[in-house]
Amino acid sequence: MNKILFFDVDGTLYNSEKVMPDSAKEALLQARRNGYEIAIATGRAPFMIDSLLEELDIQTYVTFNGQYVVYQGEVVYANGIAKEELAKIIAFGEARNEPVVFLDDKQMIASVGEHKMVSESLDTLKYPYPALDSSYYMQHEVYQTLIFMEEKDEHLYRTAFPNVEFVRWHRYSCDILPKGGSKAAGIEKVLSRMGLTLADAIAFGDGMNDIEMLEAVGTSVAMGNGHEKVKAVATYVTDHVDADGLAKAMRHLKII
Known part of the structure; x- marks a missing residue:
């Protein structure tokens, strides 16, 4: 069974109004009750997702598209351009x-x-x-x-x-x-600490910076509002984020 879920933020967890739908929040909390670890994988900076991490009590996140990675509150990888x-x-x-x-x-x-x-x-x-x-x-x-x-x-x-x-x-x-930097590379840092492989992860995204992540993990979901190139690489394409697409995908995959 896949043990960890990675969620992009903008267009995936956050809808068009840059807020998290109630359906998405409840789906994540139910997934956690069902034994899944919840993690973020975003292009945003850590300080830009503070409120989200606090609201969902998330301690594991991949930020800056894989350049700053935290596992259970500990920085496990940090990198940048020379x-x-x-x-x-x-x-x-x-x-x-x-x-x-x-x-x-x-x-x-x-x-x-x-x-x-x-x-x-x-x-x-x-x-x-x-x-x-x-x-x-x-x-x-x-x-x-x-x-x-x-x-x-x-x-x-x-x-x-x-x-x-x-x-x-x-x-x-x-x-x-x-070169070679991506959300997928950051996710691998987390999985290594957990003793898991990419096959053990499910990822959700919508943007061009999600492509490597969706290609790498065992199961991937593209949002209905996602770029066509993103949808092309995903295991499953769900509805638009504004139409409860995230919760629908998690039900489809029997996560909740």
Whole structure:
């Protein structure tokens, strides 16, 4: 039997209004009563899911798309882009008026003041515009950096910086990950601590940054609101998050 469930946040646990439906919350609590461990796997930072972790009493989570992993309250893995490589990406973007935002486990810092692409992207997360410090990454450990540029220009970054991954989550923004970094890699860190394999896990997601995770685990669920490429790799496609899709999937899989 699969023993642990990994849930993406935006578009999976959180609906279009960025709140968790009552049906989803009750389904997770019932799954726990049925013996499953509940974990989060998100592109968000730890500080951005504090209220969710507290509400659901979750102690295990994969954040920053696998770059900061906590198991039962203990940090078991932390990684980021090398400062030298990041400096080159930032300089490339600055020349094109394409800014970045830095994140560590405690806060989010912008490289420039008010910028349309930054504001629109962060608005979808219901997050205010960050404080400004263009050199923040030089004095602090940064586990995630967001680069803000249009999809049509993404190939320029991929060509110039082949040693990192650019994972798009908004029409104006990509996460910058170390080569090979993904939610799947972070999940493996958790499973290793538990003495489990990927076959023992079930994952739920909707976005492009969920693809590796859904491909890797034993059973995977794509939300009805998910990207078509995400649905194509999932074991099962459920209804839209706004139509109780998460709870329906968990019933379909006999988790609850």
